[in-house]
Amino acid sequence: MPLPAELSIPLSQHLGKPAKPVVRMNDEVKKGQLVGEADGFISANVHASTSGKVRAIRPHPHPGGQYAMTVFITPDGKDEWAEGLNSAPVDWKGMSKEEILKKIRDAGVVGMGGAGFPTNVKLSPPPDKKIDTIILNGAECEPFLTADHRLMVESPEAVVAGLEIMASLFPGTLKLAIGIEANKPDAIDALQQYAVPKKIEVLALKTKYPQGAEKQLINAITGRNVGEGELPFDRGCIVQNIGTAVAVYDAVCRNRPLIERVVTVSGMEIARQKNISARIGTSFSDIIAFCGGMSEKTNQVISGGPMMGKAIFSLDVPVVKTTSGILFINNSALGKSRERACIRCGRCVEVCPQGLAPWLLANVAQLRQLEKIQLLGLANCTECGSCTYVCPSGRELVHWIKYAKALVSSRKQRKSA
Amino acid sequence: MPSVNLNVSYAPFVRTKDSIESVMYNVALALAPATIMSVWLFGMRALLVTLVCILSCIGFEWLMDTIRKKPASCLDGSALVTGLLLALNVPSNLPFWMLIIGSFIAIAAAKHVFGGLGYNIFNPALVARVFLLISFPAAMTSWPVPFAVDMETAASPLGILKTDGVAAAMKSLDLVNGFYGTMNGSMGETSTLALLAGAGWLFYKRYITFHIPLTMLGSVFLFTAIFHLIDPAAYAPPLFHMVTGGLILGTFFMATDMVTSPLSVRGQLIFGLGCGLLTAIIRLWGGYPEGVSFAILIMNGFVPLIDSWDLNDRKAIHQKKSVTT
Numbered sequence: 001m002p003l004p005a006e007l008s009i010p011l012s013q014h015l016g017k018p019a020k021p022v023v024r025m026n027d028e029v030k031k032g033q034l035v036g037e038a039d040g041f042i043s044a045n046v047h048a049s050t051s052g053k054v055r056a057i058r059p060h061p062h063p064g065g066q067y068a069m070t071v072f073i074t075p076d077g078k079d080e081w082a083e084g085l086n087s088a089p090v091d092w093k094g095m096s097k098e099e100i101l102k103k104i105r106d107a108g109v110v111g112m113g114g115a116g117f118p119t120n121v122k123l124s125p126p127p128d129k130k131i132d133t134i135i136l137n138g139a140e141c142e143p144f145l146t147a148d149h150r151l152m153v154e155s156p157e158a159v160v161a162g163l164e165i166m167a168s169l170f171p172g173t174l175k176l177a178i179g180i181e182a183n184k185p186d187a188i189d190a191l192q193q194y195a196v197p198k199k200i201e202v203l204a205l206k207t208k209y210p211q212g213a214e215k216q217l218i219n220a221i222t223g224r225n226v227g228e229g230e231l232p233f234d235r236g237c238i239v240q241n242i243g244t245a246v247a248v249y250d251a252v253c254r255n256r257p258l259i260e261r262v263v264t265v266s267g268m269e270i271a272r273q274k275n276i277s278a279r280i281g282t283s284f285s286d287i288i289a290f291c292g293g294m295s296e297k298t299n300q301v302i303s304g305g306p307m308m309g310k311a312i313f314s315l316d317v318p319v320v321k322t323t324s325g326i327l328f329i330n331n332s333a334l335g336k337s338r339e340r341a342c343i344r345c346g347r348c349v350e351v352c353p354q355g356l357a358p359w360l361l362a363n364v365a366q367l368r369q370l371e372k373i374q375l376l377g378l379a380n381c382t383e384c385g386s387c388t389y390v391c392p393s394g395r396e397l398v399h400w401i402k403y404a405k406a407l408v409s410s411r412k413q414r415k416s417a
Numbered sequence: 418m419p420s421v422n423l424n425v426s427y428a429p430f431v432r433t434k435d436s437i438e439s440v441m442y443n444v445a446l447a448l449a450p451a452t453i454m455s456v457w458l459f460g461m462r463a464l465l466v467t468l469v470c471i472l473s474c475i476g477f478e479w480l481m482d483t484i485r486k487k488p489a490s491c492l493d494g495s496a497l498v499t500g501l502l503l504a505l506n507v508p509s510n511l512p513f514w515m516l517i518i519g520s521f522i523a524i525a526a527a528k529h530v531f532g533g534l535g536y537n538i539f540n541p542a543l544v545a546r547v548f549l550l551i552s553f554p555a556a557m558t559s560w561p562v563p564f565a566v567d568m569e570t571a572a573s574p575l576g577i578l579k580t581d582g583v584a585a586a587m588k589s590l591d592l593v594n595g596f597y598g599t600m601n602g603s604m605g606e607t608s609t610l611a612l613l614a615g616a617g618w619l620f621y622k623r624y625i626t627f628h629i630p631l632t633m634l635g636s637v638f639l640f641t642a643i644f645h646l647i648d649p650a651a652y653a654p655p656l657f658h659m660v661t662g663g664l665i666l667g668t669f670f671m672a673t674d675m676v677t678s679p680l681s682v683r684g685q686l687i688f689g690l691g692c693g694l695l696t697a698i699i700r701l702w703g704g705y706p707e708g709v710s711f712a713i714l715i716m717n718g719f720v721p722l723i724d725s726w727d728l729n730d731r732k733a734i735h736q737k738k739s740v741t742t
Contacts, residue, residue, distance in 0.1 A: 065425075143431065299424045307429040314423070331430060338488075341535035343437060345624075345675040357680065357728065377731070385429035392435040393535075399427040 001290045007049055007073045007281035009035060010062050013320040014108075014116040016042030018069060027054045030082035032257050035071045038105070044118045044321075045108035048073055049259035049279035051080040061314040063303035063323060070318070073281065087255045092165050100165060100252055107251030108258050108321075112243035113137060113212075114304060116322040119244055123169055125233040131170045132236045135221055136163050136245055138180040138187060139205055139212030142305025145325045147262040148242040150275045152180070152187035155246060160194040162245030165252050166238070176200040177221050183207040209307065210384040214239045216353050228380040243324075264325035265291050269298040278319045284326060285315040294328045302327040307385040340393040348387035348397055354380045358387035358397040365404035370411060373404050381405070437534070440675070441494025443622050447615035448501050448670065454611040455604035458563040459509035463604050467504040469513050473520035474500030481529040495534050499523050502542035505605025505666060506710075507549065510561050510570065515553055519545040539717045540677045543667075543710045550710070560601035573601045574661045579706035583653050595660035606663040616669035625673040628682055629689040633668045634659070636693030644701060658700065667709035668692075677717045684723040691716045 012018035019036030023029060029048040036046035052075040060070035092100065105120040125131060136159065140148040152159055159178070167174050178195060180188050182204040192202045205211050205220050215226045217239060224235045232239055240248075243261060250256040259280050266273045271292030278287060284301065288294050294301075302309040303323055319326075348358040356377050364373040378401065387397040455463040478496035482489050490496075503519055523545035531537045550557045559570040574595070578586035590600055598608025605612075619625045637658055644652040658664065672678065672692050679688050692712045699708025 299422060300426065300430060301423055302430055306431045309428060309430065311425040311428075311430065312423065313425050327430070329430060331424065331426070340437060341533065343440070343535045343675050344678075344680060345440065346680040349680050355731075357731070359680075360728065376728070388427075389429050389431065390433050390435070392433070392437055392440050394432070394436065396427050398429070 001276050001278060001282070001287070003050060003075050003077065003079065004279075004282050004286040005075075006055070006283075007052075007075065007279060008060050008070045008283060008316070008318045009046060009049065009073065009281035010060065010068045010070045010318065010320055011036040011046055012062070012068045013046060013280070013322060014044040014110040014118055016040070016044070016118060019043060019046045021057050021069070021071060023048075023054050023057075023071065025054055025056060028052075028076075029054060029073060030080050032085040032259060033082040034257075035073075038108075038118075042118060042121055044110050044116075045106060045257070046071075047108055047257040047259050047280075049281050050075045051078050052076045061312075061317045063310065063312055063317045063320055065310050065313070085255050085257065089253045090255075092161075092168070092252050095252070097169050100169060103252045103255075104248055107247070107256065109244060109247045109251050110258070110321050111241055112247065112261060112321060112324070113241035114308065114322050114324060116320075119240070119248065122238060122240070123166060125238070129233040130236055131174065131233060131238055132172070133175040133177070133222055133238070134163065134167055134170075135217060135237060135239045136178040136242055137212050137214070137217055137239050138178050138184070138191075138242050139217060140184075140242075141181060141207075141209045141212040142307050142309075142325075143209070144266045144327055145264045145305050146266075147264045147275055147324050149184050149187055151242050151246060151262050152184070153190050156187075156190040156194045158246045158249045159191060159242055160198060160200060161253065162247070162249035163200060163240075164198060165248055166240060166245070175222075178202045179205050179211075179217050179221050181205050181207045181211055209386065210353055210382070213353065213382050213384055215382060228377060258321055261319070261321060261323070263287070263319055263323055265328075266325060267298075267302075267328035269295040269328040269330050271295075278323075280321060281318045283316055283318050284312070287319070287326060288315065288328075295330075297330040298328050300327075300329050300331045302329065307389065308383065339395050342393055342395065345392060347390040347392070351386045351390050353384060353386065354382060356381060358401065359395070361404070362395060362397045362400035365400040368404075368407065370404065370408050374408065378404055378408065438494050440624055441498050443624060444498050444619065444670070445494065445501055447618045448498075448505065448605070450611035450614045451505055451605040451608060451666070452501065454598055454608040455505065455509065458598060458607065459561055459565075459604060462561075463504075463509040465513075466507065466509055466511065466516060466604060467501065469516045470504035470520055471497055471500035473517045474503065474524055477521055477524035478529075481525055481533075485529065485533070487533060490534055493534065496524060499528070499541045502670060503545050506542060506546040506603050506663065508557065508560050508570075508602075509604045510559070511549075511553075511556055515549060515556060518552075519549045522548045535676055537676055538720070539714055540671050540674050543671055543714050543717075547710050547714060550705075560603075562601055563599050563607075571601050573706065574657070575700065575706040578653055578657075578661075583650060586653060587657065590657070590661070592656055592660060595657075600661070602661070603663060603666075606666040609660050609665045612665045612669060616665075619669070619673075624675075625669065626682075626685070628685040629673050629678060629692070630668050632686050632689030633672055633693040633696075634664070636690050637664060637697045640694060640697035641701070652701065658697070662700075662707045663709040664696065667696075667713055671710075672713050672716075677720060679720050679723045679727070681724070681727045684720075684727050687723055688716050688720065691719065 017039045020039045030051045033048045052073045055072040059067040062068040109119040111117040247258045263278045385398045474496040478491040523541035527541040527544035528537045562569045574590040638655045641658045642655040695712035696708045
């Protein structure tokens, strides 16, 4: 898509501490130049996604739903790469582990599925955790979203190379797998011709939501159960997003920092639905203009998927590293909806992928019984939203559970402070 | 670009089309074959009974909502289902004033005193039926004969079994007729065929699962079969128990009532087993010829216990995990 008139690049596009700005107002920046430096261990670098001038650094709406420090860049139209970046593909096999990890860290690669966990941190688990499996998450189970799907079909070699690079960081032979929902046969075919010679399994998974949730994916591929409070590496697994694998390849072999990503633009109310490769910092309104505008019936714009995404409050918000999709919908049920009494139909219990009792968690959350709710497995909830989807009484089950989680974690912080 | 009013709301942004209304109206639809069958068997009087029950239930629902200052719930379908179930649970010649009292008991005493839809412990229609049975035993047990022209009444097959023994009961009823429904009984409970057709719809729409019906019917069948094998002269064969009385109606439409049955699968298995065993025990040795309503109501009372057992079990698992990690 054409270069927008202005790019707004938030300094917090990842889990952890926001990056520290390293440019000033009126500085000239090149494409790929560092504008925000990782601040601490769990943080990530942020780069300029085109060349131009820094117009301002101030708080700006963020797709996460808050205001966040943002670097505004007015492009100069030349789109010039900073020196040493965007090189011809080099072979990664000669590089040392430290070199690869440093390149990933320098490029600001984070988990692009939604959480935005810094990838170099994920790839350096504590030494006592033995990793024997790396899984690429090509399930993309959220309805509407097809960004990873297109990436798998269009650049399978980069996906496979990214996975190989990540595997080279661990000793011994690892089980490498790419899990893809069976409704994407073209992606499975495309990956198979590159993956099979490299002894990477491409597995067709049952199409269901939430197949792409980390814990469900690990269970589907390895049969292991990641229990309450456990992380994948406790079970010897690392799960990475398809987009992340491509970003790792770009960072290591082509010296390209993470400055653009594939975004699915979809929903009933946008003129042209498509997947676009958007620069980080492109505002949603630029994307709307590029896709032919949205209808007047639009009353919700969602960053992410329809099950776990967030409704945004301003069209000025930019695409960030974790924006997998932008949906334009007319949610006519909104406003009419009212939470009604639970009729104990048991559907939430039936659909919960984590085997919880969402109706009860929501009841206890409404009563703010924070001790009790933890005993009911609060930490086990992955917030997939299936319970709210099926509830015939229209209860905001997952919302109440998230609310309780926020209360519990703020109480813990207060205790430890 | 058009200026738009963006709404912010909680995820997920897509929701099921199912609602309380769709659940209730589908249950009502599933009861339609049995209702039509009862009109065919017992004449226009059955239709009148159905209408009186439904209208008075909806009326009392509205009244209770108004008194309790709650948002109107009288058209959400739950009162309709309660009224329909109550109608199908009584003989077609019951006086209208008794029906209205029954509706009042169902809606006011069994549902709204507990807090309305979703909070009642006992199935409202069954509470009303048992109330009527205890208050007006004569009227509730004089069953019109199918296709009768002059309001001719007779005992039900289960009643004959209780008073005159197996031989007389078996002689009074051809099991095939029992399956189709041409026998004496409450309006909607006679036709196993029509009820199974409705239950099939509920299975298809996934509003009920097989857990409760299977364990309930299975335990009645096994229990009665064992005693029939021990002494065929004293105990009726299991198939006789299957097609008579309110077993099929109760199993598929009242024991599976979402509000008054356990949530977890294993809880439902226990619940179904309890309902079946109690039904069989009451039928074989109880003072009443029919035990389905009592059995379900008794097990309804155990549901909170079953649910909390299941939850404490889960809690214990979580606690054990958090100790070890």
